[in-house]
Amino acid sequence: MKKRVTCGFLLLFLALSLSFEPRVQAAYPAAMSAAHPLMGYPLSRARKTIVYTDAARKKKLTTLTYREFSILKYDKTKQSLYVTCKEGTKIIKGWVKRNTFFFTQDFKAVQSFANQNLTLYQAKSTSMYYQSIPLYTGGSTVGESGSWYQMTFYLNGRYYLGWIPKTDYGKIRLSMDTTEQLLADGTYTIRARERNRFSLTADTAKGTALLRKTTGKENQLYTLKHVENNQYTISPYGTELYLGLKDGKLAAVSDKTLWTFTRYGRYFALREVKSQKGIAFVSGKGIFERRYARTSSLQNWVFTKTTVKNEERKNTVFSQYDPKWGGNTYCDGNPVRTISSSGCGVVSFVNAIYALNGEYIDPTVLARYSNSHGHYFYMQGTADTLYADFARTNGVFYHFKWDGKIYDTASLKKHLKNGGTAVALVPGHYIAIAGYRESDNSFLVLDSAIYNKRPTTINGDWVSEATLRTGTLYCSYFHLFSRVK
Structure with missing residues (x-):
């Protein structure tokens, strides 16, 4: 008889609609932009908001009463937010203090997703309705005050900053801010598909990179680090060098080089971001740049993750609630x-x-x-x-x-x-x-x-x-x- 399991506690979903918003960036507070602003109200309803002409807040532009603002940019150095809002028919643009909107300045944001429909409030009062947040909407918990959590959610092309009572926090599920990385950050050996017993070996003194026949213990290690959008750096382990292209060949270089990966079955093809060139093994000659071609087996590489003693372990926990796939x-x-x-x-x-x-x-x-x-x-x-x-x-x-x-x-x-x-x-x-x-x-x-x-x-x-x-x-x-x- 087949063994089965029911995630029983999730029966809460039976009566809920399955509307699904795939965008999950959490505006805390740097993810927003002019195209995707963070909408919100100042923390204080009684105190007027001072708007400045500059991020350093040296020159006062105006003062405004309590209203909704669009936050477009965050200057972390100056701890300032660039905002716009309406005053009658006039559009006001300028800078305000970060703590005009964010209550907890040192709070570590946590990826948070709506597990049920809930209400986001303008302020810490259930009489201050702001937005209805549907099931699976993604965002962040960014602060807390008394019996309330301050949160952001992404909805219809905009982020919204507001509050929910802690009694409603049971409607929230937490998750890591994960990306669909084809390969996790870590330490790997690299082999060519066409030379399975040969390991990629970088001579950091000469700045060269070639294939060398090795046993498992002799395989050179490389540190793989995801930067963004499935783009990675690849460094010979323990060095400050990077794998890159030089004079048409794969080399160990000092300039930070980004690569994109594409999976083809059990293999990966690599493309250097700046030049959009791939790399291919040419028998008897070495590893050269080539026009990126997914069909060439010469451009296929095997990455094998390995464990380095005393290396700090970083855990990634994918969540079934993540809106990137949770509503599927x-x-x-x-x-x-x-x-x-x-x-x-x-x-x-x-x-x-x-x-x-x-x-x-x-x-x-x-x-x-x-x-x-x-x-x-x-x-x-x-x-x-x-x-x-x-x-x-x-x-x-x-x-x-x-x-x-x-x-x-x-x-x-x-x-x-x-x-x-x-x-x-x-x-x-x-x-x-x-x-x-x-x-x-x-x-x-x-x-x-x-x-x-x-x-x-x-x-x-x-x-x-x-x-x-x-x-x-x-x-x-x-x-x-x-x-x-």
Whole structure:
């Protein structure tokens, strides 16, 4: 009999509409622009707002009474906001103090998404209605005062800054501000598709980069860092140099060079952003720049994530509530089941593989696969048959394999210490387990659905073995995954 799980606490969604806003940048307060302004009211209704002509606020332009402003720009150095507003038929433009609008100056913004329809208020009063916020609207929690949270939400092309009472905060789900990076930040070895036993090796003294036949222990390491919009820097590990193009060849250079990645099956093609040229291996000659061509196997590269001892670990926890995919249909029906309402089995799988080898599996792709291959049971949840099946058909592309299903933590510890990860079934939910720490006998849990029922956070949590054997994190079994080249 197939094992199934229902993310039971999400039954709240049954009566809710499935309107979906895919834009999720959180204006806190630098993401807004003239095209996408942040709308809001000053904190004080009694005190007039002083508008200045300059960001340094040296020259006063005017004073205005309480009204809605459009915030277009943030000068972090001067702690000033560039705003516009209407005064009669006249448009006022100028600078104001940041604390005119933001209550908590040192508050660390947290990505936040509406789990139910809710109301955003202009000020800390339920009589000061501002905007109705639909299900799955994305934004940030940016401050708190007494019994209220200050928040931003993105709606119809604009951000809105306002307040919700803490009694309504149960309608909010928290998530990391994640991007759909094809590869996670970290340390990798790089090989060419056409020379599988050859490792990319940079001579930092000569500034050259070539392929060299190596054993696994001799492979040179590279630090991969995402900058923005799927653009990365690639640096020989431990150096301040970058892989770049010089005189038509791949080289180790001092100038910061950005690359974009495109996945083709199990391989990646690289394109240098500035020149829009790719790189290709030419037998007997080296690695040269080439017109970017996705069809050429000579331009395909394998990135293998590796662990460096004592390297600081950065956890990424993808959330099933993320509006980038949360409102997408998992299974049709009445009501429709979405990734947010039923996707814990899918997103925990995404978290486990991303933690394993840095490779991103789109939750929408995985959800479609699960549903079309009979792994989702309407109003019941995802069957654990998904993991072995997807690994068998797609593991080669994402460089992982399924190592079976176990029930004991002793075997789990051994697997995690060898660099593997796992997906575990807890009451009504799936979680990912991405590490084991022998010093205090604890496990690293990545939870795709953060709320008060489980002792987990959006950053990942080290929990004791006893915790995995009791209560809401009691693990019935574990599906194991390891990486392959």
